[in-house]
Each structure stands twice: as structure tokens, then as C-alpha cells.
Amino acid sequence: MSIRSFYKNLTPDQRKVALVIVLNIFIVIVESTVGVISGSLALLSDAWHNLSDVLALIVTAIALGLGARAASSSMTYGYVRSEMMATFINASFLSLLMIWVSVEAIDRLLHPIPVDGWLTMITAGVALIVNTVSALILGGHAHVHSHDDEEEHHHDDLNVRAAFWHMASDAILSLAVVLGGGAMILWGIPWIDSVLSLIFAAVILVASAKLITQSFSSLMDRANPAMVTKLTNILNNHPMVIQTHDIHLIKPSSKERYFSAHIVLDETLTLGEIETIIEHLRHDLSHAGATHVLLQPETSKYAHSNEQCDGHIHPHTH
Ligand SMILES: [Zn+2]
Ligand SMILES: [Zn+2]
Numbered sequence: 001m002s003i004r005s006f007y008k009n010l011t012p013d014q015r016k017v018a019l020v021i022v023l024n025i026f027i028v029i030v031e032s033t034v035g036v037i038s039g040s041l042a043l044l045s046d047a048w049h050n051l052s053d054v055l056a057l058i059v060t061a062i063a064l065g066l067g068a069r070a071a072s073s074s075m076t077y078g079y080v081r082s083e084m085m086a087t088f089i090n091a092s093f094l095s096l097l098m099i100w101v102s103v104e105a106i107d108r109l110l111h112p113i114p115v116d117g118w119l120t121m122i123t124a125g126v127a128l129i130v131n132t133v134s135a136l137i138l139g140g141h142a143h144v145h146s147h148d149d150e151e152e153h154h155h156d157d158l159n160v161r162a163a164f165w166h167m168a169s170d171a172i173l174s175l176a177v178v179l180g181g182g183a184m185i186l187w188g189i190p191w192i193d194s195v196l197s198l199i200f201a202a203v204i205l206v207a208s209a210k211l212i213t214q215s216f217s218s219l220m221d222r223a224n225p226a227m228v229t230k231l232t233n234i235l236n237n238h239p240m241v242i243q244t245h246d247i248h249l250i251k252p253s254s255k256e257r258y259f260s261a262h263i264v265l266d267e268t269l270t271l272g273e274i275e276t277i278i279e280h281l282r283h284d285l286s287h288a289g290a291t292h293v294l295l296q297p298e299t300s301k302y303a304h305s306n307e308q309c310d311g312h313i314h315p316h317t318h
């Protein structure tokens with residue numbers, strides 16, 4: 001793996017992410033402070049959403065760092081799962097906050113409290129500008145909310161698209177608070193803030209549910225069955241491969257896909273010939289999306305059913 005050399009070129013990205021983190025921390029502080037002063041639940045919701053973005057961006061910055069990915073004698077896989085672990089915790093945390101927002105919003109609909117429209121509108125306007133600037137700085141890169149699924153070799157395109165979608169929705173959320181503040185000033189409608197908060201909570205909960213599902217699947221080593229079939233077919237379609245079993249595919253991060261399998265070969269092959277076969281398979285598997293491949297060559301002595309997953313280790317005594 002050439003992750004080390006790959007990430008050496010990403011220092012400018014880390015700087016961009018660091019700048020956006022500082023800008024977002026600024027929004028969080030301003031929005032949460034003014035949210036409490038003005039009584040606007042919509043501002044508080046936006047502040048928490050941005051806090052969640054800050055945590056996600058910090059993870060991105062760490063993931064971009066050289067040391068974060070390096071394996072050690074105790075962390076033999078490096079910190080490859082940190083992205084999914086952080087996403088799971090972050091999205092779960094944000095979901096709990098949004099459930100609280102929903103309960104609070106319904107309570108306020110029943111028992112309205114005054115909201116300062118001007119303070120709300122001006123603060124959300126600042127957040128709108130800062131969010132837009134953040135989007136321009138990132139330029140559609142390195143936003144950790146985005147996770148490509150099982151498509152191969154399109155990581156960058158998908159990340160760009162997902163990042164733009166997220167930034168656009170962030171800007172729309174801030175814009176909605178600006179308009180809500182304006183409506184409260186113009187028509188003095190107190191429940192607009194509560195209704196906006198409910199809509200925010202719903203939008204963010206739907207987005208979080210997707211992230212929670214994705215990260216939980218990854219942490220539980222769930223694989224896409226179609227991808228398992230695709231990779232296994234590459235092995236089975238090789239003329240020298242007699243049988244395959246003990247197939248494993250995991251997706252420990254949005255960019256990594258680890259594949260391992262036992263392949264049964266003719267026992268008269270030399271080690272050099274076996275190595276050539278494995279090199280060929282590894283090359284084809286990597287083009288199909290596998291980023292880490294482990295193939296165990298065996299003779300037909302081990303040609304048993306596909307369900308086997310004991311690594312041929314059986315209980316015994318000496
Ligand atoms: Zn966001
Ligand atoms: Zn085997």
C-alpha cells in the first residue's frame with residue numbers, strides 16, 4: 001500500500017480543513033450563544049449541526065495525517081476504522097440532540113415563548129456566509145459526511161458530489177433560519193422558529209440514519225453480497241483455480257476493501273508458478289475494488305464447501 005506516499009501530497013488539504021474547522025467553531029460559538037439569548041431553537045439546532053460538522057472535519061484532518069494511518073506492532077491495521085467509529089459516534093450524538101430538539105419544538109408549539117427575530121436573522125446570516133465560504137475553501141474535498149458505496153474507482157467524483165450536496169443543504173438550513181427570523185420580525189409569528197426546528201430535526205435525522213447504517217455495517221464487517229460475488233468470480237474464472245472457499249470481504253473505511261480467500265490449485269505447480277497466478281489474481285482483484293488482498297493457495301485436499309470459515313483450524317491436543 002502506498003498510503004504514506006499518497007498522503008504526503010495532501011498537506012494543502014489539511015490546511016484547508018484546519019481553516020474550515022476554525023470557521024465552523026466560530027459559527028458554533030456564535031449560534032449557540034445567540035440561540036440561548038434570542039430564544040431561537042432553530043439557531044441552537046443549526047449550532048449543533050455545525051458542531052457535528054466540526055467533529056467530522058477533525059476526524060478528516062486526522063485521517064489525512066500520516067501518523068493516523070501508520071500501522072504499529074499493536075495496531076497492525078493502523079487506525080483504518082477511526083473514520084467509521086467517529087462517524088457512528090458523531091451521527092448517533094447528533095441524532096440524540098435532534099430528538100431533543102423535536103421534543104422541545106413540540107413543547108414550544110404548545111407553550112410559545114418569545115424569540116428575538118432580529119438577533120436570529122443576523123446570526124443565521126453570518127452562519128450562512130461562513131458556511132458558504134467553508135464550502136468554497138474545501139472546494140468539494142475532504143468532507144467526511146460523504147461516503148461512497150460499492151462503486152469502484154469513482155471515489156473522488158462521488159465525494160465531490162456528496163460534499164456539494166452537504167454544503168448546499170447546510171447553506172439552505174442557515175438560509176431557512178434567516179427567512180424564519182425575517183418572518184418573525186415582519187408578521188410576528190412566534191411558532192415559525194419551532195416549525196423550522198422540527199423540519200431541521202427531520203432532515204438531519206434522515207441524513208444521520210444513513211450515516212449510522214453505513215458506519216454500523218462497516219464496524220460489523222458487513223459486505224455487499226454483489227461485491228463478494230464479483231471478487232469471487234474473478235478467482236473462479238481463472239483457468240488454474242480449481243475451487244475457492246473461506247471467502248472474506250470487509251470494508252473498514254470508505255476507501256478500503258479487504259479481501260481474503262483460499263484457492264485450491266493443482267499440487268504439481270511450483271511455488272514460482274503459484275506466485276504468478278496469485279500476482280495475476282491480485283492485479284484483477286485490485287482493479288475490481290479490493291485494496292488489500294490475501295490469497296492462501298491449497299491443494300485439492302482442502303477443496304471443501306464454500307461455507308467453511310474455520311481457516312482449517314480444528315480443536316486438538318498434543
Ligand atoms: Zn453540515
Ligand atoms: Zn482452505
Ligand SMILES: [Zn+2]
Nearest residue numbers: 283284286287
Ligand atoms: Zn492494472
Ligand SMILES: [Zn+2]
Nearest residue numbers: 246309310311
Ligand atoms: Zn474464515
